[in-house]
Amino acid sequence: xxDDKIINEIVTACVKDARLFSIVEEISxxxxxxxxxxxxxxxLVLKKEKTVDKEALTFYFVITExxxxxxxxxxxxxxKKENA
Numbered sequence: 823x824x825d826d827k828i829i830n831e832i833v834t835a836c837v838k839d840a841r842l843f844s845i846v847e848e849i850s851x852x853x854x855x856x857x858x859x860x861x862x863x864x865x866l867v868l869k870k871e872k873t874v875d876k877e878a879l880t881f882y883f884v885i886t887e888x889x890x891x892x893x894x895x896x897x898x899x900x901x902k903k904e905n906a
Contacts, residue, residue: 850891
């Protein structure tokens with residue numbers, strides 16, 4: 823399982839940045855096979871960069887893990903309910 827601290831960091835980032843939230847939301851709709859394809863593609867793209875962005879790579883690796891995107895969305899929605 824992914825470290826809870828990393829999940830919470832992604833939740834915080836998604837609350838602040840609608841683009842990240844949108845990515846997580848789209849990933850949550852994909853099958854495991856589709857998620858693994860995205861993980862491979864993200865890895866290839868980031869490896870081509872002269873300086874690999876470790877945060878971006880970690881983000882894609884975490885959110886493509888089984889049920890993690892759903893957990894991130896659940897935590898965001900629970901946070902919205904608590905603040906309502």
